[in-house]
Amino acid sequence: MEKIEILGLIAAALTTSSFIPQVYKxxxxxxxxxxxxxxxxxxxxxxxxxxxxxxxxxxxSVMVANTITTVFALFIIIAKIKYK
Amino acid sequence: MEKIEILGLIAAALTTSSFIPQVYKxxxxxxxxxxxxxxxxxxxxxxxxxxxxxxxxxxxSVMVANTITTVFALFIIIAKIKYK
Incomplete structure (x- = not known):
């Protein structure tokens, strides 16, 4: 794997996992x-x-990040509709 | 511009502008x-x-999206600290 892909994957891990505390909350x-x-x-x-x-x-990086982020965003949308 | 870059820019426009209603709210x-x-x-x-x-x-697409999104995220962080 190219070095730059590692940076991309770290970026992906951060923006993706950032939604976890919001889903939890x-x-x-x-x-x-x-x-x-x-x-x-x-x-x-x-x-x-x-x-x-x-x-x-x-x-x-773009693929992995956006697959997982889509799932987290969906959880937030469901929470928003459920607990509006 | 390649066609795929247009799709990327539409994706960028959506994920970026999506933060505007949250900043506003x-x-x-x-x-x-x-x-x-x-x-x-x-x-x-x-x-x-x-x-x-x-x-x-x-x-x-990745450059433009993340520059603007960073600014919007900053506005949300400031609001969060200001109106906690």
Whole structure:
């Protein structure tokens, strides 16, 4: 693996895992009033397109990051709808 | 510009602009209780690394997206600290 791909994977690990505390917080406290549903609806369409882009440019980092981030964003959207 | 770069830029436009409603909501209602500070602290380190990665792989979409997203994330962090 190229060195730059390692940097990309670290970046991917950070932006992806960053959503974990938000998912945890939303589900634990069952409170999502301050979270913008519009943000996550637009965001998730974006991450799906990023995934397609990542496949097209053959960037492992972009692919992995956006697959997992899409799942986390989905969990936040579900929490937002459930605990609005 | 290659067609795939256009898809990348649309993806970038979506994931980037998605933060606008969250920035607006946080600053308008001065309420950020449900927003995870940890998320945005980890996230912003990630977007800075993504920016470096984007420069390295010469991906305009990755560069533009992560520059602007870093700024929006910063606005959310400031709101979170200001209105905690």
């Amino acid at each position: 939303a589900w634990k406290f069952k409170s999502t009033k301050d979270i913008s549903l519009t943000m996550y609806m637009v965001f998730i369409i974006g991450t799906v397109l990023w995934l397609i882009y990542g496949i097209a440019i053959n960037s492992l | 946080a600053w308008k209602f001065k309420s950020t209780k449900d927003i995870s500070l940890t998320m945005y602290m980890v996230f912003i380190i990630g977007t800075v690394l993504w920016l470096i990665y984007g420069i390295a792989i010469n991906s305009l």
